[in-house]
Amino acid sequence: MTPKDRNQTERRILDAVGTIVETEGFEAVGVNAVASVSGVSKVLIYRYFGSIEQLLAKYLEDNDFWLNTEFPIQQYDNVKEFSKAVFRAYIDMLRKSPALRKLYRWELTTNNPAIAGLRERRERTAMDIINAVSRQSGQDIDQVAGISTLITGSVSYLCILAENCAVYNSLEINSDSGWEKLLKTIDFMFDKIFD
Amino acid sequence: MTPKDRNQTERRILDAVGTIVETEGFEAVGVNAVASVSGVSKVLIYRYFGSIEQLLAKYLEDNDFWLNTEFPIQQYDNVKEFSKAVFRAYIDMLRKSPALRKLYRWELTTNNPAIAGLRERRERTAMDIINAVSRQSGQDIDQVAGISTLITGSVSYLCILAENCAVYNSLEINSDSGWEKLLKTIDFMFDKIFD
DNA sequence: AAAGTATGTAACCTGTCGGTAACAAGCAAG
DNA sequence: CTTGCTTGTTACCGACAGGTTACATACTTT
Numbered sequence: 001m002t003p004k005d006r007n008q009t010e011r012r013i014l015d016a017v018g019t020i021v022e023t024e025g026f027e028a029v030g031v032n033a034v035a036s037v038s039g040v041s042k043v044l045i046y047r048y049f050g051s052i053e054q055l056l057a058k059y060l061e062d063n064d065f066w067l068n069t070e071f072p073i074q075q076y077d078n079v080k081e082f083s084k085a086v087f088r089a090y091i092d093m094l095r096k097s098p099a100l101r102k103l104y105r106w107e108l109t110t111n112n113p114a115i116a117g118l119r120e121r122r123e124r125t126a127m128d129i130i131n132a133v134s135r136q137s138g139q140d141i142d143q144v145a146g147i148s149t150l151i152t153g154s155v156s157y158l159c160i161l162a163e164n165c166a167v168y169n170s171l172e173i174n175s176d177s178g179w180e181k182l183l184k185t186i187d188f189m190f191d192k193i194f195d
Numbered sequence: 196m197t198p199k200d201r202n203q204t205e206r207r208i209l210d211a212v213g214t215i216v217e218t219e220g221f222e223a224v225g226v227n228a229v230a231s232v233s234g235v236s237k238v239l240i241y242r243y244f245g246s247i248e249q250l251l252a253k254y255l256e257d258n259d260f261w262l263n264t265e266f267p268i269q270q271y272d273n274v275k276e277f278s279k280a281v282f283r284a285y286i287d288m289l290r291k292s293p294a295l296r297k298l299y300r301w302e303l304t305t306n307n308p309a310i311a312g313l314r315e316r317r318e319r320t321a322m323d324i325i326n327a328v329s330r331q332s333g334q335d336i337d338q339v340a341g342i343s344t345l346i347t348g349s350v351s352y353l354c355i356l357a358e359n360c361a362v363y364n365s366l367e368i369n370s371d372s373g374w375e376k377l378l379k380t381i382d383f384m385f386d387k388i389f390d
Numbered sequence: 391a392a393a394g395t396a397t398g399t400a401a402c403c404t405g406t407c408g409g410t411a412a413c414a415a416g417c418a419a420g
Numbered sequence: 421c422t423t424g425c426t427t428g429t430t431a432c433c434g435a436c437a438g439g440t441t442a443c444a445t446a447c448t449t450t
Contacts, residue, residue, distance in 0.1 A: 004397050041399055105303055111359040126364050146380025149364045154348025164306040169321050169344045185341025192387045199427050236429055
């Protein structure tokens with residue numbers, strides 16, 4: 001540990017936020033917790049970031065919590081395969097990232113400017129995809145939005161729940177096998193809908 | 196307020212738990228909060244209920260947090276109509292009850308014996324219905340469980356989210372109109388699946 | 391070398407949490 | 421009446437939360 005290195009200190013603080021978020025969630029990110037995990041005096045947290053809210057805002061800004069994979073609808077054979085791929089990616093992303101699960105969980109209990117920003121961004125991204133699917137498939141946009149909501153909503157719910165609960169409707173939401181079953185159901189649904 | 200009335204005191208404590216749960220959620224149910232809301236000395240909480248955990252267990256036991264409506268599948272024209280009715284009831288129940296929403300939210304962040312018990316019960320009830328539908332419709336049980344999970348999962352998610360967020364995928368999850376759209380999608384899905 | 395500024399630490403303050411001890415008042419049975 | 425049990429209140433304790441003050445280093449600039 002180099003002494004008197006502000007950049008490194010800020011890094012350590014932000015890293016501490018990351019480990020706390022991943023293990024205990026955003027609710028547990030407090031001044032004292034960050035100070036003790038990072039090994040940095042809590043005064044510096046205030047000095048360099050202003051407040052916990054601003055520190056969290058910075059953390060959210062640094063970590064791009066969104067689908068970074070591009071989904072060019074043109075590259076897919078048809079809308080059905082495109083849809084399946086999008087939701088598959090959504091599930092993978094959420095199952096792989098503890099921080100993202102914690103973010104979604106936090107969002108359910110909180111309302112603040114940082115979260116509002118993330119919501120807007122998600123809303124725009126999602127509606128872009130939904131619009132594209134509606135246009136290409138000729139399906140009513142409300143219907144597409146509805147189907148999309150059913151899937152992403154339940155996937156979000158199950159991924160959060162899985163951290164504390166192993167089984168939901170006989171599906172093992174902790175294991176790959178359970179998720180493969182659900183993916184099969186999603187595929188089945190799309191096969192029925194896009195006839 | 197009658198003095199020296201244990202029954203009434205216990206009632207007031209449990210009522211306070213109810214109001215705290217409905218307004219702020221289970222996370223906010225602490226000794227001090229219950230004491231101040233009920234106007235009862237916190238010593239009595241420990242004397243009469245032992246601990247906050249036991250108090251919450253009693254509260255959960257008193258309030259029957261489950262579908263009390265019976266759903267005799269025989270009374271419906273067909274499996275499709277039965278399924279639609281069940282999910283309609285699920286949505287109504289969750290949208291009407293703040294306490295139930297808070298319970299579902301709490302469940303996402305906690306794991307304790309009381310919650311484990313509720314989960315078992317929910318699992319049994321749900322699987323009973325899923326089994327019946329699978330038998331009557333001839334659909335694969337994993338498929339029925341999957342569809343059911345997609346719907347109840349997303350409905351749970353959206354009902355919790357709606358307390359802090361007005362719109363999801365352009366659906367107004369705060370208003371009846373948004374939910375009617377989602378119900379139309381669910382009906383549409385069942386129409387496609389049960390051909 | 392001196393002055394000023396950036397970096398860091400230790401100690402402290404206030405408030406709230408869960409939990410308990412000590413005591414006061416009523417009631418019931420001998 | 422007095423002894424004992426139930427019901428209730430007040431005051432307190434230690435742990436920990438967010439937040440600040442005061443002070444000790446070091447580096448930079450003139």
